[in-house]
Amino acid sequence: MNAGLSLWVEWSVALLLMLSGVFTLSAAVGVLRFKSFFQRMHPPALAFSFSAWCVTLASVLYFSAQDEKLSLHAWLIIIFLALTVPVTTILLARTELFRRRTSQDRGNDEIPPSLIHDVAAPLEAQQAQKSQAP
Secondary structure, eight states: OOTTSOHHHHHHHHHHHHHHHHHHHHHHHHHHHOOSHHHHHHHHHHHHHHHHHHHHHHHHHHHHHHHTSOOOTTHHHHHHHHHHHHHHHHHHHHHHHHHHHHOSOOTTOOOOOOHHHHHHHHHHHHHHHHHHOO
């Protein structure tokens, strides 16, 4: 690091970057260890987000200490990640759920029923009752 930075800043940045590596490693282990797609989605979504937070905090701390003023330009990274990671995770989950529902070979997976069936069944029952009423 820069010779002009204090020791506590260097240690804090190093600790945050190492913690980021630990989160990333735990996400990789989770992806390899879990069996189903839905279980494999969870570790990267959380751990990579925590890892990105650690890198962002390390960047803010380092550049703020180096420039001797508060440097918040790195917050744009974490703002974009905080918006895109949950949306991407939900879209991937919905895509996999749709794929499993339309697949002919479902195996032993327990797939929740579509919400359309939950809404459509009572409506069809009401329509059937109306058509049978005198």
